[in-house]
Every structure is written in C-alpha cells, then in structure tokens.
Amino acid sequence: MxxxxxxxxxxxxxxxxxxxxxxxxxxxxxxxxxxxxxxxxxxxxxxxxxxxxxxxxxxxxxxxxxxxxxxxxxxxxxxxxxxxxxxxxxxxxxxxxxxxxxxxxxxxxxxxxxxxxxxxxxxxxxxxxxxxxxxxxxxxxxxxxxxxxxxxxxxxxxxxxxxxxxxxxxxxxxxxxxxxxxxxxxxxxxxxxxxxxxxxxxxLHEKVHFFGRILCSSKTRKRLPKSVLPDVPKKKKKSLSPLSATTPQATSSSRPDQGSTSDPAEQPSTSAPYLIPISQRC
Ligand SMILES: Nc1ncnc2c1ncn2[C@@H]1O[C@H](COP(=O)(O)OP(=O)(O)O)[C@@H](O)[C@H]1O
Ligand SMILES: O=c1ccn([C@@H]2O[C@H](COP(=O)(O)OP(=O)(O)O)[C@@H](O)[C@H]2O)c(=O)[nH]1
Structure with a gap:
C-alpha cells in the first residue's frame, strides 16, 4: 500500500x-x-x-x-x-x-x-x-x-x-x-x-498475503485477464522451457507505450503458479 x-x-x-x-x-x-x-x-x-x-x-x-x-x-x-x-x-x-x-x-x-x-x-x-x-x-x-x-x-x-x-x-x-x-x-x-x-x-482489494507473496483466490484468478497471470501447468510434467511462463504485465510495461520489465526479481514463480510476487500486484 x-x-x-x-x-x-x-x-x-x-x-x-x-x-x-x-x-x-x-x-x-x-x-x-x-x-x-x-x-x-x-x-x-x-x-x-x-x-x-x-x-x-x-x-x-x-x-x-x-x-x-x-x-x-x-x-x-x-x-x-x-x-x-x-x-x-x-x-x-x-x-x-x-x-x-x-x-x-x-x-x-x-x-x-x-x-x-x-x-x-x-x-x-x-x-x-x-x-x-x-x-x-x-x-x-x-x-x-x-x-x-x-x-x-x-x-x-x-x-x-x-x-x-x-x-x-x-x-x-x-x-x-x-x-x-x-x-x-x-x-x-x-x-x-x-x-x-x-x-x-x-x-489489489482481494489479495491475501502469504509469506511475502499474494495468494489469489481461484475466483479472482478466473476474473483476471490471462495475460496478467503466470501459466498454470495442468499436470505436473517436466517443462521443456522453464522460462516460458507468461509475465503478468498486461497493464504495466517498462515504457508507457510498450514492452515489459525483464528484471528477474520481478518475475512470477513458475513452480507455484497461484503465488505471485507482491510487486506484481496479483
Ligand atoms: N471514455 C469516454 N468516452 C467518451 N467520453 C468520455 C469518456 N470519458 C470521459 N468522457 C467525457 O469527456 C469529457 C472529459 O472527461 P473528464 O473525465 O472530465 O476528463 P479529465 O478529468 O481527464 O479532464 C467529459 O465531458 C466526459 O463526460
Ligand atoms: O496539479 C495540478 C493540477 C491542475 N493544475 C492546473 O489546473 C488546470 C486544469 O487541470 P485539471 O486536472 O482540472 O484538468 P485537465 O486539464 O486534466 O482536464 C491545468 O491545466 C493546470 O493549469 C495545476 O496547475 N496543477
């Protein structure tokens, strides 16, 4: 806040x-x-x-x-x-x-x-x-x-x-x-x-803090545009490209007119897809 x-x-x-x-x-x-x-x-x-x-x-x-x-x-x-x-x-x-x-x-x-x-x-x-x-x-x-x-x-x-x-x-x-x-x-x-x-x-108004991360309810998750959430693997199978998860940047970019941040610290966790860093605001 x-x-x-x-x-x-x-x-x-x-x-x-x-x-x-x-x-x-x-x-x-x-x-x-x-x-x-x-x-x-x-x-x-x-x-x-x-x-x-x-x-x-x-x-x-x-x-x-x-x-x-x-x-x-x-x-x-x-x-x-x-x-x-x-x-x-x-x-x-x-x-x-x-x-x-x-x-x-x-x-x-x-x-x-x-x-x-x-x-x-x-x-x-x-x-x-x-x-x-x-x-x-x-x-x-x-x-x-x-x-x-x-x-x-x-x-x-x-x-x-x-x-x-x-x-x-x-x-x-x-x-x-x-x-x-x-x-x-x-x-x-x-x-x-x-x-x-x-x-x-x-x-911002539905988030739940969980060990420094934000836990989205599945209800919230359903309402969010896909592009703001990391991919959720359906089954636990080995990914060919561990870096291929979508970054939640639909409404934020590194310039107002284009692009997205590439700071690794700002990237979402791909191993726990419902846990999203606070900096990504859910
Ligand atoms: N999305 C929109 N489409 C059409 N007209 C709009 C839209 N948003 C605002 N307006 C109208 O445009 C004018 C300016 O909007 P306003 O909210 O006062 O802008 P600002 O506060 O940025 O100067 C108002 O008459 C408003 O009713
Ligand atoms: O922080 C501010 C906000 C507004 N203004 C002045 O108030 C006018 C009208 O601003 P407002 O935000 O009401 O309208 P907008 O121009 O965004 O429609 C501006 O052109 C400025 O002259 C200012 O000097 N500082």
Missing part, C-alpha cells in the same frame, strides 16, 4: 499524513482523457476518496485572496501552478478526510510536483493509473465538456496539450521505469474503460 517512507513529515496542523498510512494512487493522462469520469467510478466501486488537484485549485481560486489571481492566470494559460500551493491543498484535503485510500487526479503534473510531493508528504504512490488517449479524441471531449471552464477553449487546450507532452509524460515515464504504471486504453466508451480499470484495482 502507498509506501510511507518517512513518518516524521507533519502538516501545518501538526498531524502526519504518514501516520495515516495513506494509500495513494495517482491518476494521470492528458486533459480530457477521462480522469475525473473514471475516478467517480473507482470511488463507487472501491471506496477511495477522490482528490482532483484541478478542482482543489479552482476552489482555492474562488476563496483565496492571496493566490486567487495567480491560480486563475495559470489555469487560463494552461500552466502548472507552483507545487507549494497544490501540495498544501492536497495535504489539507487528505488530513481532513478519515479515509486512508486516495485517488489523486491530475497530479503530479511535472517532475517538480512529483519530487516535492514525495519529499513533503513522505508518500509514494501505490501505482499510477495512466489513461492513454489521443489528442484528437481529447480535444473533441474537452470542446464538448460544457462545464463552463475557462480553459476548455481551443487556444488553452493546445497549450495544455503542450504542457502535458513536455512536463507530465516524463513523470509517467519515471513511474513506469519503477514498474508502477498501469496503462489503460482510454479511447473506448466509459464502461469499457472502467472494465479495464477494474481489472487493475480488483486484485
């Missing part, structure tokens, strides 16, 4: 996020990829608290005389608000909530956001849900969103795409190099995207 690397980090009100042992999942993807839409579904099914960095900033813009104008200008220009402001809002929201599972939507947007969040809160994400979508589809969705947002116009949308490509994709690459990215095809209809999202979250 969202690794707490430092229990000494305190927010202004004196209580520590680390003490809450918060599980954090970052939800990333371009503007209009469907982050907010899928977060709503995840909240309903898996009991997370949804924190949209953009929503928090928009609320702060309305209430803060100190930062209101700055936030308004940054959003209008599609720029990234300084980490210190966004992280304070996220910390406050997490502290104010009794839940210990948070979906942080639309953050971190750049390397500075990422490093500052980890250093200030002492929390690393459990994983990063990456909603992958083409600019063409995202642009169409944003222009049809109709929520009266100051940044859903074609000029600002183009600027947001540029910032996303230049600043946010490197963050996704960073987490991918750590095996933490779960990539989803976000161009499909909402329900189909959520089916894929569910297959990422479900094992």
């Amino acid at each position: 969202g690794t707490v690397v430092d229990s000494g980090k305190k927010e202004a009100n004196g209580s520590s996020l680390s003490e809450k042992k918060a599980t954090v999942v970052f939800v990333l993807g371009g503007p209009g990829s469907g982050k907010g839409t899928q977060c709503t579904n995840i909240v309903e099914h898996f009991g997370y608290t949804h924190l949209s960095a953009g929503d928090l900033l928009r609320a702060e813009k309305e209430s803060s005389s100190e930062n209101g104008t700055m936030i308004q200008n940054m959003i209008k220009e599609g720029k990234i608000v300084p980490s210190v402001v966004t992280i304070k809002l996220l910390q406050r929201a997490m502290q104010a909530n009794n839940n210990d599972k948070f979906l942080i939507d639309g953050f971190p947007r750049n390397e500075e956001n990422r490093a500052a969040f980890e250093s200030v809160t002492g929390i690393e994400p459990e994983f990063v849900l990456f909603l992958d979508c083409s600019e063409e589809v995202m642009e169409r969705r944003l222009l049809g969103r109709n929520q009266g947002r100051a940044d859903d116009n074609i000029d600002t949308i183009r600027k947001r795409f540029k910032v996303y490509m230049e600043s946010t994709l490197p963050v996704i690459e960073y987490y991918n190099s750590k095996g933490k990215v779960r990539k989803i095809d976000a161009e499909k209809p909402v329900e189909e995207v959520f089916e894929a999202v569910k297959s990422v979250f479900t094992p």
Whole structure:
C-alpha cells in the first residue's frame, strides 16, 4: 500500500499524513482523457476518496485572496501552478478526510510536483493509473465538456496539450521505469474503460498475503485477464522451457507505450503458479 517512507513529515496542523498510512494512487493522462469520469467510478466501486488537484485549485481560486489571481492566470494559460500551493491543498484535503485510500487526479503534473510531493508528504504512490488517449479524441471531449471552464477553449487546450507532452509524460515515464504504471486504453466508451480499470484495482482489494507473496483466490484468478497471470501447468510434467511462463504485465510495461520489465526479481514463480510476487500486484 502507498509506501510511507518517512513518518516524521507533519502538516501545518501538526498531524502526519504518514501516520495515516495513506494509500495513494495517482491518476494521470492528458486533459480530457477521462480522469475525473473514471475516478467517480473507482470511488463507487472501491471506496477511495477522490482528490482532483484541478478542482482543489479552482476552489482555492474562488476563496483565496492571496493566490486567487495567480491560480486563475495559470489555469487560463494552461500552466502548472507552483507545487507549494497544490501540495498544501492536497495535504489539507487528505488530513481532513478519515479515509486512508486516495485517488489523486491530475497530479503530479511535472517532475517538480512529483519530487516535492514525495519529499513533503513522505508518500509514494501505490501505482499510477495512466489513461492513454489521443489528442484528437481529447480535444473533441474537452470542446464538448460544457462545464463552463475557462480553459476548455481551443487556444488553452493546445497549450495544455503542450504542457502535458513536455512536463507530465516524463513523470509517467519515471513511474513506469519503477514498474508502477498501469496503462489503460482510454479511447473506448466509459464502461469499457472502467472494465479495464477494474481489472487493475480488483486484485489489489482481494489479495491475501502469504509469506511475502499474494495468494489469489481461484475466483479472482478466473476474473483476471490471462495475460496478467503466470501459466498454470495442468499436470505436473517436466517443462521443456522453464522460462516460458507468461509475465503478468498486461497493464504495466517498462515504457508507457510498450514492452515489459525483464528484471528477474520481478518475475512470477513458475513452480507455484497461484503465488505471485507482491510487486506484481496479483
Ligand atoms: N471514455 C469516454 N468516452 C467518451 N467520453 C468520455 C469518456 N470519458 C470521459 N468522457 C467525457 O469527456 C469529457 C472529459 O472527461 P473528464 O473525465 O472530465 O476528463 P479529465 O478529468 O481527464 O479532464 C467529459 O465531458 C466526459 O463526460
Ligand atoms: O496539479 C495540478 C493540477 C491542475 N493544475 C492546473 O489546473 C488546470 C486544469 O487541470 P485539471 O486536472 O482540472 O484538468 P485537465 O486539464 O486534466 O482536464 C491545468 O491545466 C493546470 O493549469 C495545476 O496547475 N496543477
């Protein structure tokens, strides 16, 4: 669960996020990829608290005389608000909530956001849900969103795409190099995207720890896509190729767009097929 690397980090009100042992999942993807839409579904099914960095900033813009104008200008220009402001809002929201599972939507947007969040809160994400979508589809969705947002116009949308490509994709690459990215095809209809999202979250909530490994129930195993599980030999017979087991990498890859990790430490046990290393998240 969202690794707490430092229990000494305190927010202004004196209580520590680390003490809450918060599980954090970052939800990333371009503007209009469907982050907010899928977060709503995840909240309903898996009991997370949804924190949209953009929503928090928009609320702060309305209430803060100190930062209101700055936030308004940054959003209008599609720029990234300084980490210190966004992280304070996220910390406050997490502290104010009794839940210990948070979906942080639309953050971190750049390397500075990422490093500052980890250093200030002492929390690393459990994983990063990456909603992958083409600019063409995202642009169409944003222009049809109709929520009266100051940044859903074609000029600002183009600027947001540029910032996303230049600043946010490197963050996704960073987490991918750590095996933490779960990539989803976000161009499909909402329900189909959520089916894929569910297959990422479900094992996390049904796992049973067993000597440092995760034991999947056969029920869970039946629901998992074949590609995320190692092969299960029907009978105990000698394999011609002991290294031929499928690696459970359907939703995670060594780059967001391709491939899989080849780290032997990350490979599943082929001798005990129902026991899967924790790092493979079932
Ligand atoms: N899979 C989808 N297919 C079609 N439209 C979608 C899909 N997901 C979201 N939308 C719509 O696209 C718009 C942007 O979605 P939203 O969840 O607000 O994206 P984000 O939070 O990533 O900016 C909304 O109007 C939403 O209803
Ligand atoms: O961590 C964040 C999240 C959002 N924003 C600003 O808020 C805008 C809207 O972000 P949101 O996530 O609400 O919408 P999206 O662009 O993903 O549709 C962005 O373009 C940024 O200007 C920011 O500066 N930092």
